[in-house]
Amino acid sequence: MNRRDFFKSAFSMGVGLVGASALKPLYANDEMKEFRGPDVPDVDAIKVSERCYSIPAMGPHPTPENFGMFSNPGFIVTSEGVVVVDTGSSVQIGEMILRQIKKVTDKPVVKVINTHFHGDHWLGNHAFVEANPNVEILSHQDCITTLKNGADKFWFDFMQSNTNNKITGTVITLPNKTFAGGEEFTLGDTTFKIHHFGKVHTSSDIAVEVKNDKTIFMGDMVMRRVANMEDGSYLGSIKALDAVSKMDLKNIIPMHGTPDDMKLILEGKEFMETIYNNVAELYDEGLSDFEMKPIISEKPFMQNVASKWPGYDSAIGKFIVVAIKEVEQNMF
Incomplete structure (x- = not known):
């Protein structure tokens, strides 16, 4: 059996090549591109503030029709490059995010931040490593630990199942650096602060504050959606949202639902x-x-x-x- 016949046979039986190394993409040549899911249609980014953008979800839950695009990836344009906050559920969504960034700026992506370990927030990392093998992908250490303990495969399989295998071609690509919370850093004209409030939606949640714009990307710590709470804490959520309510902010960007002001935090x-x-x-x-x-x-x-x-x-x-x-x- 030649290689082409082997891959056709494997995929016809539903065999996923999830264990393949992220250093060598599954579709590293034209032959392999035959075995990837379809491209995700463009969804234009919404400008929330001077530097901050959000790409709206195509639905509240992952389905074959929306390609698993049910969260809101975001990005921040600084004078030294682009910071991406969450990368979606697949390499195809990650590629779509990159296309939307190019509509806004010709600056390169210099950092990717994953707010937590649920699959719609990091499976698109593969696209950013494809575009730049040296890109920094950051998360809380608990995110990496949880993924390495089996959540990576769980979330890949979950998204494959719910999209009718439309994320095929995605290589599991974990964060390669960490934030502990409390870090403040500057990229050109933009100052960021990273917040970790403990166990909220998960133990690994981080929020990304863009101080110049008085804007914060909240991950799934707040949303106008009733979804997964099994990895979280009610008391932790109440404490975290109370802390955010006391911050000097104009814009709250959730990863599910539409951006809003402080009303979103209070609700x-x-x-x-x-x-x-x-x-x-x-x-x-x-x-x-x-x-x-x-x-x-x-x-x-x-x-x-x-x-x-x-x-x-x-x-x-x-x-x-x-x-x-x-x-x-x-x-x-």
Whole structure:
């Protein structure tokens, strides 16, 4: 069997070459390009502030129709180059991000930052290494550790499954440098500050503040979407969002939902407080999760605000279950 027939056979059986080295891309020659997923259509970047841009998601959840483009990658244009915040769910999305950057500036990408380990925030790293093998890709150490412990393969498989294999060709490419939180650095005319508040949406969350623009990229620490909370903490989220609410900011850029002002932070904090505080009270009364759900759903904030967010109906029950676990953990 020649090499072409071998790869056709492998892919027809659903065999993914996930374990391949990121140093040698899967489609390193024209023959291999036959076995990659389709290109992602261009989504123009939205200018949020003088330096900061956000590329809107194509939907609230990963599907074959949106190619897994369900988060909002962002970038900051400085006088010395571009800093990218999150790279999407695939090499194809990463390539699309690079095309949008080129519409805005001819400056090179000098840093990539992954806000946490969920796959829609780092699987596109491959495209940036393809464009520049020496590019810095930074995250919190917990992000790298979690990915190396098996989350990398989990998230690749998750995105493949939910997109009907449209991320094929993506090589798992992990961050190569770390932030601990608290770092402040300058690139040309732009000053950045990195924030790590502890366990929020995950243990590895970092936020990227662009001080000149009074703008912050929040990752998934706040969003107008009811999604995955199983890796996070309600109390950690409340504490983090309270800290951000006291910062001098004009623009909040979430990775799900649209950019906004401080209202987004305040709504996110109230959402977490409404669930956690009510769960703690109802737990003391001996109620089960399915008994709690209608009571919490009747709260004014849930009815008037949160119930309109994508994922509310399908995920609110799970959010309550996760809150119960955290209440129980905090009892001891």
